[in-house]
Amino acid sequence: MKDHQGLYDFPLTPEQEKRALAIHERSIVIDLLFQGPLSPRVVPAEVSAQIKEECEALKDDPMAYSALPAKRLRQMSVSGELPAFKEEWYRSGITAGNREVDLSSPEAIITSMGEMQEQFDRFDWLVKALTADDIREAKRKGLKAGIVTSQDPGGLGKNLDLLEALHGFGLRVLQLTYNNQNAIASGCMELANGGVSNFGMAFISRMNELGIVVDTSHCGEQTTLDACRLSTQPVIASHTGVEAIYPHRRCKSDAELRAIAATGGVIGVFAMPWFVHGDPQATTIDHVLDHVDYIVRLVGVDHVGIGTDWPMSDVDWSLVYFKEHIAPKLGFDKGDGPSTELVAGLEQYGLFINFTRGLVARGYSDEEVSKIIGGNWLRIFERVWG
Incomplete structure (x- = not known):
């Protein structure tokens, strides 16, 4: 499915290849669920x-056992022991x-904020956006930008002052709930589908x-x-x-996609093999781009972006352990969720240009490609961040 360089085998002419490279190099490229830049493919075997x-x-503490590999990779990255951290980010062409x-x-x-700030403090090529x-x-300037985000606000309780303090730290994107129920709203794994609470408003x-x-x-x-009804700013x-392509609870219905677009918002498409195609062992970047095409047809090219969420900055044996022992505790069905499967064409973040190449192959214009790979996210930031 892909050549020996890792570039996915799209039917591109030499002229189209040149055009795709030019678009990728001049565009602001944003991955809004960027688990990288490391991935198991670029972590040396001896480090694993x-x-x-x-x-x-x-071994007797499953949560700690599962979390330690990613923590050690973070530590080795900021200490300079893993030069692949910077090399892979730059190879990807991702700006932010x-x-x-x-x-x-x-x-x-407390722990996470400290670990996060260490990256900004230690890497002279990484700035907080x-x-x-x-x-x-x-x-x-040829630098990279980090956007401070979070997926689970459960630790805030009902303390809105903490939300203000986190904004002061740099928090700029926040998910209302992660899979399950919290004080704010119902997650996608809550069968009751309760919506936003009074506090959530x-x-x-x-x-x-x-x-x-x-x-x-x-x-x-x-x-x-x-x-989407309550927010006075674009929702993403x-x-x-x-959902119409692959009926998983992590996917969005047409009603949700239309509602997000109606706020002026953007839908980021992920590259998670279990959630975009029926066979996670045979999921390709073409399957991911099918989701992009669908959203473009439904709500327009101004409302779609990329938020890959995969692969993880982790090692293979830890990902297998996570799926077997941790994922069920986070609301995933047994056997569902992250493991070692990869999207062909995005086995590592250094291959991110395959998104740009695929969009060119599907007939998108230069302007449309630039919007999808980052421009639409930048428009949201301009509007919401001020």
Whole structure:
């Protein structure tokens, strides 16, 4: 399906290949669920083995055992032991990617903020994006921009002052709930489909006031529709898919897609093999682009972006363990969710140009491609962040 260089085998002429490369190089490219830039493919085998040996002492604590590999990779990256962190990010051509903080508990908030800030402090090529102009400036200077986001606000409880403090730290995109029920709203795995709570209404209002983008990716259908009705600013889904193509609860209905677009928002399409196609062992970037095409036909090219969410900055053996022992605790069905399957054409982030090449192959114009691979996200940031 792909040639020996890792470039997916799209039917492109030499002229189209040249055009795709030019678009990718001049565009601001944004992945709004950027788990990279590392992936198991670029982590040296000896590093994976070393981390596994360190983890053995944690075998009786599944959560700690599962979390340690990604933590060690972060530590090795900021210390300079893993040069692939910078190399792969630059190879990808991605201008800006999110840097996720964990807000699921008070303890996680403190730890995660410290780990996040260390990246900005230690990497002289990585800037914290507080405004849309920060991303443009990074592009001009050959730097990379990190967008502080979070998927689970559970640790905030009902303290809106904490939301303001996090905005001061740099939080710019926040999901209302992660799969399950919280004080704000119902997640996509809640069969009751309860929507936004009374407190959630105040929470969304405060996000609007502060300039934090409302993200509905893991939200239930009614929550998404409520958020679009309640928010005075554009609403997004940073990483999702199309339910009409693949009927998974992590994908959005046509009603949700239309509602998000009606706010002026953007739907980011993910590259997760279990959620975009029926066979995760045979999912390709063409299947991902089918979701992009559908959204373009339904609501227009101004309302679609990319939020890959895969592959993870992790190692293979840890991902297998996560699927077997951790994913069910997070609301995933048994056997569902992240493991070692990959989308052919995006086995590592250095191949991100395959999105641009695929869009060119499907007949999109230069302007349309630039919008999908980053321009639409930048428009949202300009509007919401001020």
